[in-house]
Amino acid sequence: VPEHGIGTETLKSRLHDLVREQRTGIVIAVDHISEPESIQAPALVDLFAGLPSNVSWLAIGRDDPSTTELTRYTAESISIDRYQRQMLVDVLMTRTSNGLAQQGLDHGQARHIADWADGNAHDALAALFIAAELAEERGQDRITQANVDAAIAEVPDPCVSLGVVLSLPTNRQTVLRELIDLEESERSSVTATTEAIASAQSVDLSAGTVKRFLYEMAESGVVDRVEATVTNGQGRPPSRVEPRFPPTAFRRLYDLQQ
Structure with a gap:
């Protein structure tokens, strides 16, 4: 740690000086605007306030531009349509041919997934991944309709991108990895969930830290706090934590990294 740090304003000034020297100009693109664990629109506007005239920026997100305050600061909005069904079917079949056994998924199942994904x-792709994982767990050489239906049922609506979840700090991913394997009784409340996760051998965190992580991830939208429907009649009903991402896909991808 340096004894005399450099202030933020000094860093900004140096960065602006470097940018001004670029004759061709600079375009800054920021993806996943207003998504969980990402920068929100007001913060982005503040961040880019006062940029040199040769700098342009592009904000990329899923929200309708007309519903955000970004349109007051941008010169133009560009709308990109959703995948058409047949195009999405082609994507699914291409991934299937690259990663699975021949005829591992038929066109009818691909169309079913594409229709559902809208x-x-x-x-x-998350549903396809889960269906393939379920088929492998059962020793099947092909994905069945039952696998597809179970996979679709596992993807939350709305669903947090697995890329967002896998970009979280390691200790938070560890907490989520334990969360998705808990029994229902261990997820009856945030307190019960905290105690179960903190006592796991793979978690080297205090119960207080685990609870703080859960609350922070609930606030950012990676997990949901769901209020219990049954109470003992005393005080506020307890809430439990539910992931907003598909557990099977995250479990497989997390374990592959270990």
Whole structure:
């Protein structure tokens, strides 16, 4: 740690000086605007306030531009349509041919996934991934309709991108990895969930830290706090934590990284 740090304003000034030297100009693109664990529109506007005249920026997100305050600061909005069904079917079949055994998924199942996903490539590919994982667990050489139906049922609506979840700090991913394997009784409340996760051998965190992580991830939208429907009649009903991402897909991808 340096004894005399450099202030933020000094860093900004140096960065602006470097940018001004670029004759061709600079375009800054920021993806996943207003999504969980990402920058929100007001913060982005503040961040880019006062940029040199040769700098342009592009904000990329899923929200309708007309519903955000970004349109007051942008010169133009560009709308990109959802995947058409046949295009999404082609994507699914291409991934299937590259990653699965021959005839591992038939066109009818691909169309079913594409219809359900309604142009959302992330959700469609997540469902395909889960269906393949379920088939492998059962020793099948092909994906069945039952696998597809179970996979679709597992993808939350709305669903947080698996890329967002896998970009979280390691300790938060560890907490989520334990969360998705808990029994229902261990997820009856945030307190019960916290105690179960903190006591796991793979978690080297205090119960207080685990609870803080759960609350922070609930606030950012990675998990949901769902209020219990049954109470003992005393005080506020307890809430439990539910992931907003598909557990099977996250479990497989997380374990592959270990």
